[in-house]
Amino acid sequence: xxxxxxxxxxxxxxxxxxxxxxxxxxxxxxxxxxxxxxxxxxxxxxxxxxxxxxxxxxxxxxxxxxxxxxxxxxxxxxxxxxxxxxxxxxxxxxxxxxxxxxxxxxxxxxxxxxxxxxxxxxxxxxxxxxxxxxxxxxxxxxxxxxxxxxxxxxxxxxxxxxxxxxxxxxxxxxxxxxxxxxxxxxxxxxxxxxxxxxx
Amino acid sequence: xxxxxxxxxxxxxxxxxxxxxxxxxxxxxxxxxxxxxxxxxxxxxxxxxxxxxxxxxxxxxxxxxxxxxxxxxxxxxxxxxxxxxxxxxxxxxxxxxxxxxxxxxxxxxxxxxxxxxxxxxxxxxxxxxxxxxxxxxxxxxx
Numbered sequence: 001x002x003x004x005x006x007x008x009x010x011x012x013x014x015x016x017x018x019x020x021x022x023x024x025x026x027x028x029x030x031x032x033x034x035x036x037x038x039x040x041x042x043x044x045x046x047x048x049x050x051x052x053x054x055x056x057x058x059x060x061x062x063x064x065x066x067x068x069x070x071x072x073x074x075x076x077x078x079x080x081x082x083x084x085x086x087x088x089x090x091x092x093x094x095x096x097x098x099x100x101x102x103x104x105x106x107x108x109x110x111x112x113x114x115x116x117x118x119x120x121x122x123x124x125x126x127x128x129x130x131x132x133x134x135x136x137x138x139x140x141x142x143x144x145x146x147x148x149x150x151x152x153x154x155x156x157x158x159x160x161x162x163x164x165x166x167x168x169x170x171x172x173x174x175x176x177x178x179x180x181x182x183x184x185x186x187x188x189x190x191x192x193x194x195x196x197x198x199x
Numbered sequence: 200x201x202x203x204x205x206x207x208x209x210x211x212x213x214x215x216x217x218x219x220x221x222x223x224x225x226x227x228x229x230x231x232x233x234x235x236x237x238x239x240x241x242x243x244x245x246x247x248x249x250x251x252x253x254x255x256x257x258x259x260x261x262x263x264x265x266x267x268x269x270x271x272x273x274x275x276x277x278x279x280x281x282x283x284x285x286x287x288x289x290x291x292x293x294x295x296x297x298x299x300x301x302x303x304x305x306x307x308x309x310x311x312x313x314x315x316x317x318x319x320x321x322x323x324x325x326x327x328x329x330x331x332x333x334x335x336x337x338x339x340x341x
Contacts, residue, residue, distance in 0.1 A: 033309045034289050034339060046309065053308035057325035063268030104328050106269060 039195040040162045041155070042086055047188050051168040052096035055184040056104075059097075064172055064182040065106040068144045073107040076143035076175070079115055084153035084166065093168060094147070110143055145181070146173045163191040224283050226316040239263040242274075253340040256282050257314060262336075267325060274334050275323040283316040287341035292324040294331040302331050311341065 029035040032049040059065065065073045077098070080090035101107045112125040119125035132138060149170040156163050165187055172182040242262045248254045260277040267273050272294075280286050291309045294302045314320050326334070 034311075034341075049308045050310055054310075056327075060269055060271055060327075061267040061273060061325045066269050100327055104269075104271075 035197060037195060037197050038190060038192075040164050040190045040192055043084065043088060043092075043151070043153075043166055045092070047166060048092045048096065050188060051166075051186040052093055052100070054186050055168065055170055056097050056100040058184050059101070059170075059172065059182055060104055060106060062182050065101070065145070067181070072105060073144040074141050075101065075107045075109045076113050076146045077109065077120075078146040078148035078173075080148065081150040084151055085155070086153075088151065090151065093149075093151070097147070097170075107145070110141075112140070113143060143175050146175055147171070148173065160193045161191060162193070163189060165189040224316060225285055226283050227318040229319070239275075240265060250338075250340055253288065253338060256280060256284075256286050256340075257288050257338065259336075259338075260319065270329040272326040272331050272334070273323060274326075274336075275321050276336055277319060277321050278314060279319050280314040280316055285313060285315055287311065287313045289339045289341055290322060291337045291339075293335040293337065294326050294328075295333040295335070296330045297332045299333070302326075302328060309339075 032046045036044060036046050038044055038046075065075075075098075077094055080094060082088055082090060098109045102109065111121040112119045112128050114120050128140060132140065147170060149168070152167040152169070154165040154167070166189075168186045168188075170184045171180045173179065174181050239261075240263050242264050244259070244262045246259065258279050258281055260279050262274065262276050264272060264274045274292065289309050289311050296302050310322075312320075312322065322336075324334075
């Protein structure tokens with residue numbers, strides 16, 4: 001009697017078990033969409049895109065970049081502190097913001113000035129200095145604003161459920177006054193018992 | 200013999216059902232000022248519904264827009280969860296210039312969002328450039 005009940009149940013479960021074990025062949029997905037892998041213990045590409053998009057939108061909407069005597073404003077990228085448990089390249093966030101700000105026409109980013117005197121583009125800096133020397137003029141425009149920030153991770157666990165909150169914080173500082181003229185924060189929280197595909 | 204096997208199954212199913220019902224049914228009470236100071240500039244919209252299931256759950260109440268101080272188009276969409284259950288969905292804004300050409304400068308940001316039962320919620324976005332004149336919002340069920 002037991003067999004008659006259990007056999008159909010087992011038979012029905014086999015296709016689901018097989019599908020669960022089968023992997024998927026490598027294929028392309030659109031970066032940042034709902035088919036991307038989601039992990040709790042790491043910042044995924046869709047998190048960077050979401051944070052950059054939202055903060056750029058707020059920065060542009062604030063009008064802070066418009067308050068310069070000689071538009072478009074010049075922006076220098078300062079330190080982005082990584083306070084997460086993982087090694088990350090903060091350009092994944094800042095590059096997206098730079099691209100969006102440049103496309104908006106509201107600001108230009110300098111590549112010849114960097115933190116500690118290091119230029120992002122040493123060749124451009126050399127050519128710029130050479131040009132200044134030849135023409136005996138100071139052509140360099142100092143940045144109107146600097147962009148600094150921090151990425152923080154807050155991880156907690158309850159039973160089998162893990163949760164990570166990633167806080168992306170940015171400050172736009174007026175280089176003349178040293179005052180923060182705009183600040184943005186975007187928090188992304190992910191929760192689950194295991195990684196998955198999709199939001 | 201059959202009863203001995205089915206009774207625990209029925210009991211387990213009933214318990215799971217109860218848990219599911221109690222865990223997902225949360226609705227929202229709200230209060231707001233009756234005499235509004237702000238006037239929303241509503242936009243007449245055209246809608247394409249291909250996911251009837253999502254439209255029945257998370258419906259679009261209205262769309263309004265404004266301009267930011269920097270001259271960027273800002274769009275706000277009011278959504279209403281018509282069910283009594285918590286719903287998860289994804290959304291994405293697309294932007295178009297005066298010639299109808301798409302203007303996304305970054306990878307499209309698909310934003311995950313949630314809405315409580317019977318809750319009204321606003322989602323908004325700012326155009327990436329001042330050249331953006333039109334928009335499209337895409338909603339996908341999670």
